[in-house]
Amino acid sequence: MSVITQGRVLGFAVLIIVIGMILYYLQRAAGGKLSTLRRLPQIDVIDEIIARCVEMNRELWFLSGQGTMTYATQLPGILSTFGILAYVTQRCAEFGAVIHHPTMLPVAYNIQFEIMREAYELAGKPEEFDPLDTIIYMPAGASRPYVANESWRRKPAGAILTGFWYHFTIIHAEALQRAGAMTLGGTDTTHNIPFMVAANNYSMIGEEMYAMSAYLSKDPALTSSLAGQDVGKYIVIVLTILGMIAGAAGVDVLTWFV
């Protein structure tokens, strides 16, 4: 009997290498050497949107999508909003822009509330955090008329849409565009990415949003795991190129996948 189940050896190896590299980068981060991340162009977009809001003296809206926090494939999107929310709130507080966040996530509401309160404290303006208006909870059914009507009335100058989005994407993005907002949209749900790209001024695609969250929050766990995942990507690239060359030379590459 073999130690590892027949046919699953390579998968096990890849899994171990990726997990091992994440742990290695985490160890390094604990020693004070944080892995660096590429600076994404969308970070300047966030600053531009905040500047526009300050200049026009109008609100910035933050929308964090839908989803349930008990389902593994929806979690990454929801978790990635937290880092972006903290950064945006703090910048808004520093520059004096008013941020408004109607959230549709019942379970995450408490967490997001704390994140925003702390961000205002970090910016040194805790008195500007309005617990009744900075963040409000909107159940999924009520959010559609709320965003459509309120955005038309309050005319936000900028909006950031992140997280896990369903079919509401187009309804909300259109409402905000109509209200004259400059929007940055990002999601990881495949069938809504195109609507985010088509309807918003700037967009983040899938993992870009996670990377954004990691870059902005400077959280060692997030940055280290991104660095570790990149090792997985290098493995894929190397494996593909080697396999391509060997396959062209007539080697049966399927025997590699033991």
Next chain:
Amino acid sequence: MTEGAKKSFAEKALDLDHRILASIVFCIIAAMILYPVSIPFPVSNYGQNFYDFVHSIPAGETIGFMLSDTPSTRPQLEPSTTLSLMILFEKDVKIIFWQDEFMGPPIFTDYIAITEDLLGRELEYGVEYVDLGYVAGEETGAAAFLKDMRTVVAGVDVDGTNLDDLPIMQGINSGGDFEYGFFNVACRCTEPMYVRQWQQPYGTKVGSINCAMDLPAITLYLATGQIKATANGLLGGAEMEYLTGHLGTAYGQTLAVSFGGLYFTILVILGNVFFFISRAGGRRE
């Protein structure tokens, strides 16, 4: 944009009330459904492959079928699902059904009734098919169910009959006991989940019935053969109707949808033309 400023034609056109746009699409679709015209169209290779895949299943085989449609997607997926079931039952294939979503069970009952109408005979429960009912738990549920069916459903079918008393369930307890399988995931985008939990561990040849929205996200699995074939939304249904010679609701709907698409195309072009005219006229967004 300041109030009272004189607006150009293009700007006025762009400010057109959305209620007018919505009313027009309402009228177009309603008219096309009430007065359908038939247009011949080429069958795509997805439709042909799915038809061939259903036919490739050997007679007498026992297969698994996760049939969990939702009311919203039912008009699109009913033709492809029931016609596949008809072909399978005609070949005396035995099918074990379950649902992974709470909306599914009543629709499943309807689908069996429709299939019986198509076949012109009653299906024998427990011999030709069995319904194991709703299985909760999304991915964990699917993994647990396909590993050990009897434990997860507590050894009984949806009506409480002991599974060991049903002839169809003899020797079947895991996803690996099926050579072939189908899943109708409606619009939930859970095809990768079944690839992960069914095709990968057990090597079952799976076919997917899904709404059109999911197609590009599963073409990569079709290319690698992880999913053998797909019935792609309403078009897949219309193709099945055409290939089996049972023209029905899907064939009629495709035309209404076509005109919706035509209207959309015109709107996108007009919207962009007006947008660029107004931008060239000096105003910026």
Next chain:
Amino acid sequence: MTIPLYIVSILGVWMIAEYFLPFLNPLVPTTDMIRTYATILAAASWGLGTAILCLAHGRRIYRQTKDPFWGYSVMFLICFLAMLGAALTQGLKGTTYLWFYNYIIGPTGQALYSTTAFYVTTAGYRVFRFRNMDAAVLLIAGMFVMWSVLPLFTGPFPVLVVIAGWINNVIAVAAYRGFVMGVALGIIGLAVRVFLHKHREVLA
């Protein structure tokens, strides 16, 4: 707080290890049992969201709120109790229960989701712009694929099927292959972070 986090880590690592290491096979019946329990618990957890929703509506009625009007909450609770009553008295195959499903839940759900078609239509006119190269690539590819599934276009122009087939079978495969691998690695990374207790909020 820490014990549940350890349960998550141990269960997760155990289930991964069991798949790869055959010497853990004696433990498989236990793992199967735990997965069955998890399935039962997942079913039970559905009631929680409903309970929170009902409490919220109850609170609205109690406070007689103006916006949103509390009368809607009364409507909600009446319908909720009607369905619950039908299910409890007749079971899941009862006629009243199925009548509610077939003539109320099904049609209204369908109508509610189909409203997105109207929103997409108006958005097509007002926000889908060829504002830059990215949006242009996306919109043009999208238009070809949309035409290819509509008989009104493919009937007279069968070449659309060929073009869209190429987009679907070559471009989309390439794009989604890259995307899916990235997402899969992302899930592995998230699992590692959860197992290391870096995401306490998953059990909030």
Next chain:
Amino acid sequence: MAVTLGMIVASWLCIALYTMLYGDNPVSRTAEHVYMGFLAAYEVVVNLNFFYTKGVLQIAKPGGAGYIIPVILGFMIYLRLNESTRWLYRYPMAIVIGSVFGVTVRTTVFSQILDQVKGNLPPIAPLVGVPPGQLVNNLIIIFGSLSAIVFFVFSRELTGPERYVHRFGRLILLAGFGATYGNTLSYRYELMAGTFLVNMFTPPEILPYTFGFAAALAIILIVVYKTGLASWE
């Protein structure tokens, strides 16, 4: 086919919901709450029925004593509603989340990573001994997917030629998502056509009721809004 009460209810509810496209109004709000009420109860009935039949009932069966664990844990989920017992909710959720991550990660590495690498290699995407058209397509698939991966590499600055790979990756991704966009659009219209067909226009005898109600509702809403009893917004 005779028109039944159920068909009329279904058709009228659909029309009532569609009025929300013309502004927020009491009719569509009521219909929405009717839907939410019935759906919430349906959801909870189906799931708790699973909990009851597959969990609670199993305790009494021979050898089913172990099921007492999920049943007790299942009830603990509801302790979240009380602030002081909220922490107990974490135990059942820990089992759910631990299992989900376990079963997802262990197979995702095959079906979403290694099998996709296989898809880029012969015999699925061969480069030798195929017609030129196929060769070009295979090269696009291989280099397109690699560029898309490079697009999602974040831990290093992209310099020189890597920037072009990155740019190509973005274009490939957008074109791929364009395919989703087109399919989703047609899916949206399919939803609408399906609703019309099944709920509002079948059987043909229901048409007078459908259009009669739609006209009556339109007149009432217009009168209400024009007389200022309610506003569009």
